Amino acid sequence: MSLDSALSHADTRPAPFEDGSPSVTPTGWAYWIHAVRPVPELVELAQRAEAQGAAALLVADEGIDRDIYVTLAAIAVSTERISLVPAITNPHSRHPVATAAALASLEELAPGRVMAGLGAGGNLVFSPMGIRPTRPYTALAESVDVIGRLLAGETVSHHGEFTTEDASIGWSPGPLPLALAGRGPRVERLGAEEADWVILAGKAVDEVAGLVDRLRQGAGGGPSIIWNPATAWRSEHVDEVRSHFSYMTVDLPADERRELGLSDEDIEALRRAVHLEGPVAASRLVPDEVTNRYAIVGSRDDVIDRLAQLSHVARPELIAFSAHEYSVAFVDEVAGVAKAAGLASADELPDDHARRRRAGA
Secondary structure (H helix, E strand, C coil), rough: HHHHHHHHHHEEEEEEEECEEECCCCCCCEEECCCCCHHHHHHHHHHHHHHHHCCCCEEECCCCCCCHHHHHHHCCCCCCCCCEEEECCCCCCHHHHHHHHHHHHHHHHHHCCCEEEECCCCHHHHHHHHHCCCCCCHHHHHHHHHHHHHHHCCCCEECCCCCCEEEECCCCCCCCCEEEECCCCCHHHHHHHHCCEEEEECCCHHHHHHHHHCCCHHHHHEEEEECCCCCCHHHHHHHHHHHHHHHHHHCCCHHHHHHHHCCCCHHHHHHHHHHHHHHHHHHCCCCCCCCHHHHECCCHHHHHHHHHHHHHHHHCEEEECCCCCCCCHHHHHHHHHHHHHHEHHHHHHCCCCCHHHCCCC
């Protein structure tokens, strides 16, 4: 679905406000960080995001940053209400039994605030470890099942892309909402069928509304949505978005790479540059077509207008902003953009908005 057709489709929906009251739950906002700064600094940013009205904090699990679960534990004991989302843990660099134990431990520290954020993983985390998964989707689907059963208190033996032998986490506080991330159609189908939340990142901006509609056709109304639209309204941050896309482009499904005119040789060159030189240096190999398709960039007013328009069309439960700068001042700047785009603060959302389970879960 193109943006124009999505807007036409959206015109047939109920207006978002009637007699001064929302007719649907408004879209909130979240903050997405990488653990690239000392943990005490990340705690300070999480506290500021919570104070400014962020409903959720996502922390990337890239393996070579500060450990995600140590970081989340420090944040958990230093915040009060913000939901905490590993974004995302894969079944290769961390064994699913270890992931289940880490998630259960985190839930002990922050009861009612933790999601199980799972995905297939990507080049940025795999390359330093020399990991080349042969069946990444299968491993992810298996890990969703095994981790869910372990958190529910079951004893699990599993022989597939990984092995467990009579594994049990009897002290687990209980099942957690599943937040699933991934770029391929099979992961999207798994999310529509099994997840409480789907994290959308690296998606073509004009196609998000149609994708959200498809996901919500799943059982029980489908999953809730966290969408990271890769926003940037300062020139230096546009450059950073491009560096992010240097490794995201490597992980794109083959059909999307072909649509962008990228050959296998182009992708291999980009993969080597990311691994040997880093994402910033590798960004020179990212064509403009990538940022034009997958990001919302421009002036602050342009970004605000586009976010307001797209949040009305797609109706994600949360829009996640990336931390281009690791400062309290930038958290405040993001909060200002979120407010100007009409996104709700956590205080304006239902208490369970950022941790809801799908109907029938």
